[in-house]
Amino acid sequence: MKDIIFTILSNKKLADRTYEIVLSCEKGAHGVLRPGQFVNIRLDGLYLRRPISVCDWTEDTVTIIYKTVGKGTEQMSLMAEGETLDVLTPLGNGYDTAKTGDRPVLIGGGAGVPPMYGLCKALLAEGKKPMVVLGFNKENEIFYVEKFEELGAEVYVATADGSAGTKGFVTDVVKTLEFSHFCTCGPEPMLKALDNVIDKNADGQLSFEERMGCGFGACMGCSCETKYGHKRICKDGPVMERGEIIW
Amino acid sequence: MVKEMNTKVELCGITMDNPVMAASGTFGYGYEFAELYDINVLGSFSFKGTTLEPRFGNPLPRIAECNEGLINSIGLQNPGVDKVISDELPKLAECLHKKVMANVGGFSIEEYAEVSRRLDGCEQVGWIEVNVSCPNVHDGGIAFGTDPEAASSVVRAVKAVVTKPVIVKLSPNVTDIVAIAKACEEAGADGIALINTMLGMRIDLKTKKPVIANKMGGFSGPAVFPVAVRMVYQVYEAVDIPVIGIGGISTAEDVIEMMLAGATAIEVGAANLVDPYVCKKIVEDLPRVMDKYGITDLKDIIGGAHNG
Known part of the structure; x- marks a missing residue:
């Protein structure tokens, strides 16, 4: 982990209350190694940093996508190109692509979609053939579907109100697919629903969200109990293996 | 810096390079921070509150943001004193070559005494910080720190079984802090650390x-x-x-102010969680701020605000 100052290259609206920021830094400075890792952003006037998952990265950029859900993210949405952000990076364990097999399914729900992009890219680079299932509430919240398609992934969309793609939830799509492994990120009820519908023998990696204090393992503010003992969602997670989770 | 600056202070017979310590619960067992910088730049730090048995702590969420601060309800999560001695302290020994402050939590007078006794036997431990002020556990912690009688019973029990200086960490959630501090002193405490966190609430x-x-x-x-x-x-x-002054310190100026109020040493808490480098920055910034305010020897300003 390092504390670095990024410069905002772009900050644009992708969908309803959903924005994408591309941050630039010196080559190699951000340290992001695995999809599913996150960064923790300091914002003027707010005491705690805001943890946001990494969507994509290059040697000298990090792309994050966030939903405006409160003061911090609303403040971020107003920031302009050229402004700077104080960021702790990289944080968390991320997904282990060695465990996915050749035909994994990646399932993202709402603000959980972004880390699936970096993961999809990494898996394709390893020669695997991921399927992607993206869930949104309604059509005007949809983002990044074409970006996944441009990567060459097989993409399915579900909306709760049926305004686009399959009417229903990601579980309705996932039930119909055959896959070697699943990786997911989204609200906890979605993760739980997936655990319920996916064959008990299938392995998966699930990324959890929690209110954090520090984001780097010091305060024990986001500890959870797992089958292998206490884990800090920020440092030992946010990605947990299906087999260790106590629901 | 041309002038000789002396940042050394003495806390209960132990000389510290500077008065800056990290507060218990915000610095783990030190080694996470040692990945970021050499933690030997600190005066010392107080490690995560330790109890007799392992504790998972409280349900989530445990964190709420506030204006200029946060509310935590960790609930003394720790692996228990035996694991701390067998696993955590050896890891810490690799990165800290100074005396560390052992923070002790408890649910009974006997537990405080027993955990303190075991930690007292560790060579690395310089001071025992008895936490009678944790607001996040029931039937323990703060119950002992809000009553002068109860606080002094804990101090007497701990003092009877340890050889190292005993510092009592007090709660601000009381009507008369002075009465409790005096009771602890009379019971044999070697120092007073304050303040622990203030009881608070946020509603979503x-x-x-x-x-x-x-x-x-x-x-x-x-x-x-x-x-x-x-x-x-x-x-x-x-x-x-x-x-020992604790509470909201995040700059070298805050350190000076706290020392003028009467602190021999200080602990930095919440600030570590938003800027993991803050203690190092404060230590590095101290000589500049001392110079700015005409201070050459830090120990000379302890309690300086009381003069005249």
Whole structure:
């Protein structure tokens, strides 16, 4: 982990209350190694940093996508190109692509979609053939579907109100697919629903969200109990293996 | 820097390179921070509150943001004293070559004494910090720190079984901090550390329920700094043992102010969680701020605000 100052290259609206920021830094400075890792952003006037998952990265950029859900993210949405952000990076364990097999399914729900992009890219680079299932509430919240398609992934969309793609939830799509492994990120009820519908023998990696204090393992503010003992969602997670989770 | 600056202070017979310590619960067992910088630049630090048995702590969420601070309700999560001695302290020994402060939590007088006795036997431990002020556990912690009688019983029991200096960490959630500090001194405490967190609450407007699962938690951060300065000032007047100032410190200026109020050493808490490098920055910034205010020897300013 390092504390670095990024410069905002772009900050644009992708969908309803959903924005994408591309941050630039010196080559190699951000340290992001695995999809599913996150960064923790300091914002003027707010005491705690805001943890946001990494969507994509290059040697000298990090792309994050966030939903405006409160003061911090609303403040971020107003920031302009050229402004700077104080960021702790990289944080968390991320997904282990060695465990996915050749035909994994990646399932993202709402603000959980972004880390699936970096993961999809990494898996394709390893020669695997991921399927992607993206869930949104309604059509005007949809983002990044074409970006996944441009990567060459097989993409399915579900909306709760049926305004686009399959009417229903990601579980309705996932039930119909055959896959070697699943990786997911989204609200906890979605993760739980997936655990319920996916064959008990299938392995998966699930990324959890929690209110954090520090984001780097010091305060024990986001500890959870797992089958292998206490884990800090920020440092030992946010990605947990299906087999260790106590629901 | 041309002038000779002396940042050394003495805390209960142990000389520290500077008065800057990290507060218990914000610095783990040190080694996570040692990945970021050489933690030997600190005066010392107080490690995560330790109890007799392992504790998972409180349900999630345990954290709520506030203006200039946060509320936490961790609930003394720790692996238990035996694991701390067998696993955590050896790891810490690799990165800290100084005496560390052992923070002790408890649910009974006997537990405080037993955990203190075991930690007293560790060579690395310089001081025992007895936490009678954790607001996040029931039937323990704060129950001992809000009553002069109960606090002094804990101090007497711990003093009877340890050889190292005993520092009592007090709660600000009391009507008369001075009475409790005096009771601890009379019971044999070698120092007083204050303040632990203030009991607080946030309510989420969307769910219309408290943010913290345990409803209440301990409020800390820059917002509590003036309360801490006031209490350190009051306790310094009332006792003859050293006082450690804690509460909202995040800059070298805050360190000087807390020392003027009467602190011999200080602990940085919440600030570590938002800037993991903050303790190092404070230590590095101290000589500049001392120079700015015409201070050459830091120990000379302890309690300076009381003169005249």
